[in-house]
Each structure stands twice: as structure tokens, then as C-alpha cells.
Amino acid sequence: MKKIVYVVLTGLLLSNILGCSKLTETPDSALVAEQFYLNEGQAVAAVTGTYRKLYESGQSLYNSLFQIGVEMATDDYEAGPRARNAHVRAISNLTHDASNDRMEQLWKQSYDAINASNVNIVQIEQMTAEQIAPETQIRLIREAKFLRALHYFNLLRWFGAVPLVTQPVETLTPEELYVSKASEDEVYGQIIADLEDASGLPNYQSYADNDKGRASSGAAKALLAKVYLTRADWTNARALAQDVIDNEGYALFPAFADVFDIEKKNGVEHIFSAQFQGNSGYQGNSLASRSAPADIPGINGDYADALHTEGGLYASFAATDQRLPITFTTGKTSPVDGKFYALTKPQFNKYYDQTVIGNQGQSSVNTPIIRYAELLLIYAEAENELNGATEAARNALNGVRSRAGVRLLDAGSSKDAFREAVFEERRKELVYEYQRWFDLVRRGATYYVAKLHAAGKNNAAARHVHFPTPQRELNLNPNLTQHPDWINH
Structure with a gap:
């Protein structure tokens, strides 16, 4: 079997080591590339290792890099008191440029993961029936295509x-x-082709406990619905969302708190999530520590991710909204002295793990990448764009609102009013889940700039609906060009 040689792609050192483990556990060992793909177990380990590139320890893509590299550039978030990295603060203030090291990491880590998927696809396709069961071979290739599509969609x-x-x-x-x-159309074409193939994956309910959290037919269809929504292809977005609603067996948890309950991970609402298991090779969810209070004895939080209060997010919640006490905290009781400490302003709380109070860096709460509540809102938005605020659109939106315990939306809304209602519901439902920047920018530069200016982030400009191609990549690759909006900035 040909040895795989990883090389630099536009400044990216492509790793040649993947983890060998169950999806939700830290690997006990690693295999070098030339040992892979000799049998089914190694093929499974290789693809499992590629999942881990979503949420590895440190500032990996779904383990805080989205937050510090993207979400800071919105109306809802800002660099907290302990966010000392000048590049992170620049993104928060909308003064970042092509030299920003967070942009480099978004680019590098995404292409690292894409190359790992490419290797998996090619090598597993070459395996014989004596090495791997054909049904497992097909499934692993489709999982790799799902992951590749996800990374390209983000890029x-x-x-x-x-x-x-x-x-x-x-x-x-x-x-x-x-x-x-x-071109963007060419890349979208590849994304759509990969997700259409991945739609043939098994239903999530068919996975054994050790494989819970892997990509499934529902995950592929839901992500494809989101791709179509982003492209304003309302017909396909609605059709895919309806398919998932009707056929994949998902539902809302009875209580919003269930979404972030570590005993209910990969449950009926979790279509696809970044997997975390604290105290297991340092694979905790760093968002818990980054948002936890820093000045309460025994909590030991970092408070590097903060609410941008001028954006009005916290004030937009009804006092009775069941999401409010899960999404935010206004104070906590110290495990050291038993006293309650009120905070000067609300802080994010979704990933706070009560089982590791003094060490939130080891939080085992998963981060949703797409969940059923969002799928309902995708359907509601697409249906409204096609047919207005129909009963079907209202029912999808009101399913989310009903669970939250807030007033249901009555008949009679205009298409424009309903569109804004869906966006506001997404904003409240998906706080701190890496969704706000994507939602703002897909509405266009005028919308994005207006929202940020209204929140007091007056440096926001039309070019900020994209990030600049990293300067390091431009320096290393003579065939790369800067995004037109960032030339001379």
C-alpha cells in the first residue's frame, strides 16, 4: 500500500496522525499514516480521528475558535476582561486585518480537516472486501464527505x-x-454533491452507543437544508427541512435545559454536535471556562467571552422565557464559602458543567452544530419566503416558542414581519452556538452593518461580511488573491 505523504498546502502543515478511539473518548494511542487502512478497525479509527478535528483541545474550530475568530465580530459578543490576545480584541472591535492570527487558524485548521477527509475517502475507496465490509466502507466514505462539506461550507x-x-x-x-x-458556485457544487451522497448514511437511531454523535442521514439532510437556506434557495431548503421533520425521528426535548444536560447528549434534538468529554485527555468544552465568572471563589472561570450588552440581546428575552436562566447567569453561589455572588452583567451559561464546578475547562457539555430547533426555524423561514406566514410556517416557529414558554405568534403577520420574527427567534434560541455571525452576514452587508452600528460597534463596514484571506497564505501561495473587499485594507 502506498505511503501517504503530507505536505504544506498554502502554509498549512497537514498532520499525518489521526486519533484511534470511540467518537466521544480520547484516543489511547495514535497510528501513523502508513499503518492505516489495512483493516476495518483502522479505517474506522481514521475517520473517527477526523471528527476530532472539530473539537480537539486548545483553540480548535468548534472548541472556541469559532467564538474568538468569528462571533466576536457580531452585535451579541465581545472580548471579555480576560481576553488578552490582541488579535481577538481586534475582531471584537472590527479592526482586524489580513494579518490576524485567528484568520490564519480558521483557514489552516479547516484545510487540515479537509485533507484528512480527502485521505480517508481515497484510501477507504481502495480497500478490498477482505479488508472491510462493503456497508462499512460506504458509510465511512459518506461520513468523510459530510465532514468535508461542513468545513467547506464554513470556509x-x-x-x-x-x-x-x-x-x-x-x-x-x-x-x-x-x-x-x-468560484463560490464551484465550491457549493462540491458541498451539495458531498451532502447528497452523505444523505445515504444510516439514521441516527441505528447507531450503537459507542457511535452516537457520528454523521447520519438526518445530519446530512439538515446541513444541506442550511446550505440551501444560505443560498436563498427556499424551495430546496424547505423540501430538505420537511424531509428531516417527517422522516428522521427528531423532536424537541420537553425542556430547553435538556439540550445542555450531559446525561442527554446525542439525544432526540441533537442532529449533530461537537463532542466533549471532560477529564479525558483534556477534551473539555473550553466555552464553559471562557464564559464562566472569574471573581467568584472556587469557580475559577476565565471570563474571556462576554455579552455585548449594547446589542440588547439579554433585554430582548421575556422574563418568563425558559431559555433565559440556561443561556445566562446573573450570579452564582461559591463552592468555597457558600455565599451568592451577583455579577455586574449577565454572563453566558449554556456550557457550565455542575460536575466540575472549579474546573470548567473540563466541561462535558456538547456544543450543538445543528439541532432540531434550528431545523424547525429553517423550515419556517423558507416557507415564509415562498408562501408568506402560513399556518405551516407559524407552527414550526411556534414549536420553538412554545417550548420556551413565550407567547405564540398569531396569524396575520406580513412576510417581512415574520422574517424578522424568525431571525429574532434564531438569535434567542441559538445564543453562543456559533450562529449569529452567519445569520447576520447572509442578510447582506447593509443589514450586518446596521445591526452592529445600532449596537455601538461603529467600526463595522461592508467588507466585514467576509474575513480577509490570511496574509500568510497570500505570501506563501503566489496563485492566491485577496478578497476584493479587503484589497488595500
């Missing part, structure tokens, strides 16, 4: 046109190293 939304690479990087030739950007 497109962040950077606009990006290089499209669908084969493993194996040589140091200029043809492989110096990849030009593909």
Missing part, C-alpha cells in the same frame, strides 16, 4: 471564494501546493 461563508481541493496532497509540486481559488 465559503467566512472567506468567500477559496481553493477547492478534493484529493490528498502527496507531493511538493507547484500544481499541488499553489492552488488558485475556485
